[in-house]
Amino acid sequence: MLFNSFVFLLAFLPAALALHGLAERYRPAWRLPVLVGLSFVFYGWWDPRFVPLLAASILLNWGIARAFLKAPRPWLIPGAIAGNLLVLALFKYLDFFADLADLLPGIDLARPGWVLPLGISFFTFHHIMYLTDLRAGRAPGFGLVKYALYIAFFPQVLAGPLVRWSEIMHQFDERPYARPDAAERVGRGLMLLTVGLAKKVFLGDPLAAYVNPVFQAAEAGRVVGAGEAWQAVLGFTFQIYFDFSGYTDMALGIALLFGVVLPQNFDVPYRATSLREFWRRWHMTLSRFLRDYLYIPMGGNRRGLGIQVGALFATMALGGLWHGAGLTFVAWGALHGLGLGAGTLWRRARLPMPALAGWTLTSLFVVLTWVLFRAGSFGGALRIYEGLLGLGPTGSGFKWRAIAAAALVAMVGPTAWTAVHRLPPRRGLAILFGLLFVVVLLKIGDDANYEFIYFQF
Structure with a gap:
């Protein structure tokens, strides 16, 4: 069930809010079990076959944590950490x-072709964070219900943000609708949800038409022209953002509706003037x-410098x-590692880097x-790179309007979180956001409904 789908926005979310609100008001002790149940329903909607995997993962890791405390x-x-990584490796x-x-x-091994459970990378990392901190003496023990909610909380179970136990566990003990700012939180949560939906359907999804045909052509072996290569690469730069x-804005907004504050995940990353700053702004968790x-x-x-x-x-x-699970992803990460290492050496040498030059080099490197x-x-990537260098056919068009609009929004102004909290x-304002939400619903009903890119990770 996608956040940007009718079944979620018009059925699951209203029903979940009603059940949670009733439990919070009349049976506060039921609030967390209700949220756990809703989270499993949400997760099982994708593929009920993997609900036992999520449940077993929670039970085993919680049991190991309890055994360690005793x-x-x-x-x-x-x-336990090795076991979690082994399960991730088997599926992914x-x-x-x-x-x-x-x-x-x-050697001629057949590919097993196992289906990748959604969110397995994210909930595995949540287990690892908690277990590591538990071993270091930084984390206490928790009851099964609270631990299950930490792992499976539906706004963030599929694609994050990655939340530390210390950021969220204490919030589960609150009475969120008894707070003096409860109404304001709900309002800002609805605003974040609406802004996130608008970013997805009005800015991200239209760029798929600029990106997908070109990369598909490159994978099929067709030579790519310079115009369409730059169109695809710049389009993907803003599409993935x-x-x-x-998605993160939606997750933060939905969590706020249930009285939970999740950490921010983006802080205008394409303004970064160094690669180190980019990674402090991109997928921050x-x-x-x-x-x-x-x-x-x-x-x-x-x-020492060498170890660093x-x-x-x-x-x-x-x-x-x-x-x-591909060498292109390893190469992408390795290049960023080399870039961060080069930046470290540059700073150690105390060489100057004007802000404009730093932004230009960082942006070009990231793009x-x-x-990859x-x-x-690698063959498809090479054909794109050849197109970027002008080695392909000339005269290929460059669609720029959606890219220009996306670049303007990505580079100018505050993040959605900052803007929503300043308003x-x-x-x-409530009427304007209500109208925007209706327009988003009309857009969702009119166009293809794309899944979120990070769901495949």
Whole structure:
């Protein structure tokens, strides 16, 4: 059930809010179990076959956490983390490993072709964050219902944001509709939901027509012209931003309707003047996870420059692999690791970098590496790169209107979160957002309804 679908917006969400509101008012002790039940219904709507996987994942990890608190054996948490990663690898990377093995002479492994459970990367990382902090003595134990809600809370179970237990667990104990700012929170939640929907259907989805045909042609072996190559690459640059940041806005808005504040995930990333700043603004909760649970344990910046650069490269290469089971994703992550390493060396050398030059270099690097992220193979990526360099046929058109509109919105003004919280509560403003929501519904009913790009990760 997509956030940008009638069944969610006009059926599931109103029913969920009504059930949650009744429980919160008349049976507060039922509020969390109701949210857990709603989250499993939401998850099972996609494919009920994977509900047992999510339930078993929650039960096993919670049980291991309880066992560790009773008898903190040193192998228990590392074993649990390894088990989580093994399950992720079986579902997400088995075909990838089979393809790698087939590159060796004399080996011919069949691809298992397992269906990837939605959200498995995200809820696996949530388990890992909690278990790691538990082992370090930073996290306490929680009851099964609270832990299940932390993992399965439906606004963020499929594509994040990645939420630390310390950011959300205390909120589950509140009476959200008894707060003095409860009405304001609900209003801002509806505004965020509407803005996220508008970003998705008016800015992100139309760019698919600019992007998909060109990349599909490149994968089919057709030579790509310069105009259409730049159209596809710039189109994808803004398509993925509005698709994913729009989803995040919706997730944050929906969570607010249920009295939960989730962390922001985007902060105008295409304004960044360095690659390090870009990753502090793009998919911020993932960047934070990679920093705290991979980069720092590898040594970070505490063990010398060589270790730091190596840790940056390894962290980003693994981050690329997390995004997708393909060598193009690994290459995309590795290039970002090299770019971050080069930036570290530049700063260590105390060389100047004017803001405009930094923004230009960063933007060009990010745009060009998106090719590897979007392409289905190195061959398809190479044909796009050849087109970008003008090695393809001349005279290919360049559709620019939707790209220009998207670039203007992405580069100018505040984030949706900031804008929504700056707007004063006014009746006229509520009417405007209500009208925008109706227009979005009409657009959803009129056009193809695209899934969110990050659902495949």
